[in-house]
Amino acid sequence: MKKTSLIALVVIAGLIVSGGFFLLTWDIPPPSAPVEKVLPDERFPR
Template sequence: MRKIGIILVLILLIGGIGGAVLATWDMPPPTQRMEKVIPNERLPR
């Protein structure tokens, strides 16, 4: 039972650290322009 508690604490600790990293990470937005041609047959009428 003690091992399960230690494992749960480690999972919560790793999840908290990962959440903090993702919340503070200043990832730059994509800069490459992307265009896709959709045929008229696929558009709703």
């Protein structure tokens, strides 16, 4: 049981490290369309 737990822990740690590496190297494209949102005046205090 101890060996199985160790293997599971190593696999989970490897997945976390590889996921972090993927997010660090991923070239996310910027949004291609402008975003416009109308905010009502009532939301802001005077």
